[in-house]
Amino acid sequence: MDLGERKLQILQAIIEDYITTGEPVGSRTIAKKYGIGISPATIRNEMSDLEEMGYLEQPHTSAGRIPSDKGYRLYVDRLLKAERLSISEANYIKDIYDNKTRHIEQIIFQTSKILSDITNYTAVVLGPKLSRVLVKHIQLVPIDNHFALLMVVTNTGIVRDAMITIPPGVGVEYLTRISNLLNHLYRDKSLGEISLVPLIEVRDEMIQNREFFNSLVDALTESIDIGEVSEVYLGGTTNIFNYPEYHDIIKAKEFLDLMEQKELLYKLLAKSPDKGVSVTIGEENQCAELRDYSIITATYNINGKTMGTMGIIGPTRMEYSKTISVMDFMGKTLSNYLTRLFSS
Amino acid sequence: MDLGERKLQILQAIIEDYITTGEPVGSRTIAKKYGIGISPATIRNEMSDLEEMGYLEQPHTSAGRIPSDKGYRLYVDRLLKAERLSISEANYIKDIYDNKTRHIEQIIFQTSKILSDITNYTAVVLGPKLSRVLVKHIQLVPIDNHFALLMVVTNTGIVRDAMITIPPGVGVEYLTRISNLLNHLYRDKSLGEISLVPLIEVRDEMIQNREFFNSLVDALTESIDIGEVSEVYLGGTTNIFNYPEYHDIIKAKEFLDLMEQKELLYKLLAKSPDKGVSVTIGEENQCAELRDYSIITATYNINGKTMGTMGIIGPTRMEYSKTISVMDFMGKTLSNYLTRLFSS
DNA sequence: TGTTAGCACTCTCCCTTAATGAGTGCTAAT
């Protein structure tokens, strides 16, 4: 069977109606609202065909049709007309970033709030991929006689830190010497490289103090690794309540509990493609718990180097057109802003 | 009318039954389950009295009674028998802290998770009151030619930082000199004192560079203030779904949205008394949105100096006895642990 | 005088039944 022009028109009408109303769509509705000069009966025949082809589903015999995931996919790939943001929305987004903070955590957090506000879905934004962030400064700061703080400052203004126990007999000058060595070794390298470039040079210097060396390595890896997962920012988790199909308490709790699992969210977004906007619909999701949701992701970059990912999670009957535009625009806006801030 | 021994017994029975079942309690139930050798009819008379006195309420004519907020208050103040934690629970709590991390954020976060896990309510824990935290180290770290990082390390391992723009002509040596001055001035002072002790000494030194001085002051206040509100850790926000009276989507959303308002939660907990466990029941709450909830708070300290507050938010029919014990124990355990870690 | 049994009454909850209406699929006419 063939997907003629008319079938596509009908499919599009059904999908768009279902997206806005959330109710199964009947043939009469299509004929009236999206009049293509065709009678309901004809539309019924076409709908029957579309169902057979797998683009539509019927909740029960005497209800209208709803799109299947395959239907949405077709819609997103072929039928979607890109929707430009309204000027006020675009300005709203831009204005947010006309701000004073240089703390990237704040910026990312704000991004998640705006995304969820504008789209009315749940937003997940990952902080900059630490492996791509550049080291600007490393220092061992003595706190008291027993502890020092290993501090790593990056070009994005992130500060990582970890406590280190100082073995007896290690003095301030020694810490300073090690600090200088670390700086010499790692400045302007990415955090990703740190884990690779061995500390051998330093080891020679430190061979006298095996114990300290080990705890230093521990602290370094801790300060790099631990954060990786914790940098997940959520916005609008309760937006899911806006959609009647999730008025069920069980589902709502499932969803919210899912959003608490930062590692899962991290994995979910981290593996999205490197460039552009990507759409994952319902069953296409790897994660079984998310089979009822669609996810739209985009990336942001600094100086053209991809640094992180942002995502929107919502029901499969998502406003794809609008949301894709928002994500695209947001990705670019954030990238510009960050590049201006941190490219120096 | 007088509150005789028997009336108290009956009130206690009703409250405890209602706490566990969530259903209005009838006279027959009391007679059977909590047999005091009294017939349902007599109990009915007593219940009628208790209602007249304001300790009980009746959802509708032919239902059993439920406790009023005033009833709960009486129960908490006079009828509660302290419930000791089971050994396994006590051990569970203690074990959590046998841990390696010195990051207080982690410890606080974990505390909120445990609290919500054990109690099955929502936990809110405030990070250490910054005004009481001691400065261990202040440093201006040059990042590149344009920016430096003002870094403040405290005795609790917290690191606050803020970016500063370096005016042209300011060199590394100058930053070091200022760092030393700041350290000299503020080491072992509390953050609260910083905002008071004027920077005059430093100003003399820096009078040559008005602009830099101002941005330094800005950064200092920023690094102290901003965090105050952001340090609110939540655990078990979806636990509210466990209680049938909150199966209503509207209520659930209201609650969850409330929990997103960190400033409100901060204010709520920050003003609780300095020592010991405190209970706020339903209408006693200042915050109108929380009139349907009860809050139990406790504080934790380092070396006997109160540093922060933890709270449990749940329905008014909360297991007061159990929860109060947990909070008491948790406050003490956390205090001990922190004191051991950070008293040096 | 306090306590209790008995009884009529109230109100919620749940089940059944029936009516409504939106929507379909099929058939036959155009």
Next chain:
DNA sequence: ATTAGCACTCATTAAGGGAGAGTGCTAACA
């Protein structure tokens, strides 16, 4: 190929009607 007509299906809603839990009141009882 399209469409009007019609019988059929099924979810939703409203109304009716026990059943059950609980009360308040009265009168009897210790």
